[in-house]
Amino acid sequence: MDLQTTIYIGVGLSFALYIGIAIWARAGTTSEFYAAGGSVHPVTNGMATAADWMSAASFISMAGLISNMGYGGGLFLMGWTGGYVLLAMLLAPYLRKFGKFTVPSFIGDRFYSKSASTIAVICLLTASITYIIGQMTGVGVAFSRFLGVSSEVGIYVGMGIVFLYAVFGGMKGITYTQVAQYVVLILAYTVPAVFISLQLTGNPVPQLGLGSSLVGQDMSLLAKLDLIVTDLGFGKYTTTTAGSTLNMFVYTLSLMIGTAGLPHVIMRFFTVPSVKDARSSAGWALVFIAILYTTAPAVAAMAKTNLIRTITPGVVMSNTDPYAAESAIKFDERPDWMKRWEKTGLLKFTDKNGDGRIQYYNDKTKNPEVLKKAEAAGWKGNELDVNADIIVLANPEIALLPNWVIALVAAGGLAAALSTAAGLLMAISSAVSHDLIKGVFMPSISEKGELMAGKIAMAVAIVISGWLGLNPPGFAAGTVALAFGIAASTLFPAIMMGIFSKKMNKEGAMAGMLAGLAVTLFYVFAHKGIFFIKGTDFLPMIGGANSFFGITPEAFGAIGAMVNFIVAFAVDKVTKEPPERIQAMVEAVRIPRGSKAVDGAH
């Protein structure tokens, strides 16, 4: 069977599975729609949370980023997993005990104020909508590359599928499709990694393979990689940090706090039956996430090794000098996978010195020795450009794996994007129908009416996000930073103070959220333009790029969170303390006894 047919069958089967689950798990009540009836087993919820959390970015882009960054890429690994420790201990069990459907309803009730809840809704919508654009573009890209249809058709098909199971199934349908999507995406990620690890190191477990020696050599894979990349003028793989140590520190912290504060992840913990289950469920979520996240660094380093091995076979597997005349392969004799990816424009070769061979090295290095060797060899600059995003997608082809593995990776990429999109849509629609329509505009709406409003809000959100995916505003890459920044600087501190500071009042919480939001937006917009409009950035005003102690805008969420805490406590000191009943409510939230199924009562 040819590759294209195999991919159609693989992706088709996975979609049939998702739709089958959607028909089986229709939501009839608001409790099923918002919280899957509160009856999801903690392990099941852990698996659904893992799929909800791991997006197209985790699946497609992360290993490629680590491959280019080396050691510094560890900030994504630590940041996106360490947040679960915070979520499990500081937020999830208490929000489960509180027992309402949404994050803004906790903030509204705890801070006894409709305005606080409305601010939370705005933060939630901004974070979730910016996040979803990237997922929709990811769906389009995956479709167009694997199914040979245009990116537009891909997005329409993706919208249709999500519509079917998210609108009719609500949280219940989403939960069970996410479980299926987790299975598909984790197989798609680990199967090629196992094969590649086996080929390079003889060890089938990628996590151990990364710490092993290359086949037939007495040098470890990482030591060899360090040697080769420094020889080619790149930074040493195992020590190159992301910017300064301070930036890496703050970046990691921002991702951790942001992860814990993202509403579409938090609300998954409303679906388990008890407080006890919420605690263990976070552990299970991290187990399922870790299977991918501990494989990713192996995929990253091995892909880098394989890439260099493809171009200069002798350099990796024996000890040939990369600068010797015959080391690099001839362009005409390059493998088929390179030809396939050249068509997408994500892999480019330009023969700068006209010798018909591919030279891959860091031509911007400041190391005079490398530059001298390159000049002596007659090199005129790096000739191969590889987009980081193809590392995972092209991995099975680079390792010459069978067609069914490539089909599996296609289905896995789509599963990762669709499951996260569905979780985000759920967060958006519940904030609109439950917190805005029922909470503010139409408090007397019937349960049936609210369910209908929820479904309409979801359908509208799908159309808007699809439209944004089709017409990406040219800032898709910068928006994920914004989503994390907002979650870290507004929602996380507000929820945490709501639980851990009995005396925190509404004035403090609102001032904190607004200050955190303002300072984060200011710093991000200074770098990327006001609302990401080109040409409106104002870097000179703040003294140049990364002017705040060399911290990049992506890493600024932790600073925003600190501002939030400081402002909140300062305002809290000079305003009057919360009413007695609120303090009693905090007491009640802190103990597990008396937890009940989540409901929508206001």
Add this chain to the structure above:
Amino acid sequence: MSTDSSSAYWRATLTLLTKILIVWFLVSFGAGILFADLLNNFHLGGYPLGFWFAQQGSIYVFIILIFYYAKKMNDIDRQFDVHED
């Protein structure tokens, strides 16, 4: 639940959280970032140790921490008789 036992329960909870957060900080920000260069002088198989903490070890410790937390919290709940039925 009396005020005394309620504040003792909360103190026990906060003590547990503090202990776990110290380990959480030490494995990621400590071993994975601040002391990574120092730890890279040691090796775990083919892994330099600091690199291992940043890209593997901290994640394993996080998992252990959450399950340890879940277990200890259940014990504390029972000790102060505030567990769910």
